[in-house]
Amino acid sequence: MRVLVTGGAGFIGSHYVRQALSGEYASLRDAEIVVLDKLTYAGSRSNLDPVADSPRLRFVRGDICDPAVVREVMAGVDLVVHFAAESHVDRSIAGSADFVLTNVLGTQTVLHAAHHAGVGRVVHVSTDEVYGSIDEGSWREDHVLEPNSPYSASKASSDLVARSFHRTYGLPVCVTRCSNNYGPYQFPEKVIPLFVTNLLDGGQVPLYGDGSNVRDWLHVDDHCRGVQLVADGGTPGEIYNIGGGTELTNRELxxxxxxxxxxxxxxxxxxxxxxxxxxxxxxxxxxxxxxLGYRPAVDFESGLAETVRWYAEHRQWWEPLKERASPVAG
Structure with a gap:
């Protein structure tokens, strides 16, 4: 079996690759993993160091917007897990063009190549931000899309492109929508690693507004397990929410x-x-x-403590990245 992981050198994608090559997903224990990553500011080969020597890993540096590169890496692929995306809201507010290009055109390029290569399953990884904002209750997968940032609008657009490839061409694609991820190897512009690394360095942390905005927190390990459950047994054309079950205001966090x-x-x-x-x-x-039997397994208290310890013990990983991090995170 051959699996193409786009964005596999980023935070979530690299976790998925490390888990897959470490035998954590039964269906992938003998699979060849092909990573396609452009290595933008948020992606790094070092994220794959723990599995770099695996004979089942092939790394290709390339852009998902490049049809020739995508077509080449798609050959012989049975499963595509599409993580690659521009994902930081603040950066999308400062400039949205890269988000539309990567998240919409890049997704179309991946899906087009998957269709023509006869790939057996595609999982398109998206975000809960496509739903907008909700005062009470929780979104189901059939909720209307009401994105409010250029980032979430570009992801909502990519979700619709994925849906169209299933309905028009019969491409067996599923969409997952996750809540806020946290864990080791997260680039220090997102709120948890930004705050932790700033505090470890003796600096200040920026809290938006009155701090009452609420997010549901999902450990990256639970997210990737959910993605693999969808890859193994999800119904083509369907959408699956993946949450962590811990809602906190930004002030509480x-x-x-x-x-x-x-x-x-x-x-x-x-x-x-x-x-x-x-x-x-x-x-x-x-x-x-x-x-599919999904339940979050990492409780937030222990997951957060483990994450803080990881950053405290891995300065050599994050210190070189701080210069590239946005000053405010979300």
């Missing part, structure tokens, strides 16, 4: 991070709120739980 590093609120700078900042995200995971 900040309190936990301050406590984890052993510092106080004097290390927090209150900054002007993000433009179009969604108030609350919450996904209903009934579908993936009942159909």
């Amino acid at each position: 900040t309190e936990r991070l301050l406590a984890a590093v052993g510092v106080g609120w004097e290390r927090v700078d209150h900054v002007e709120d993000r433009l179009g900042h969604d108030r609350r995200y919450s996904v209903d995971i009934t579908k993936i739980r009942t159909q």
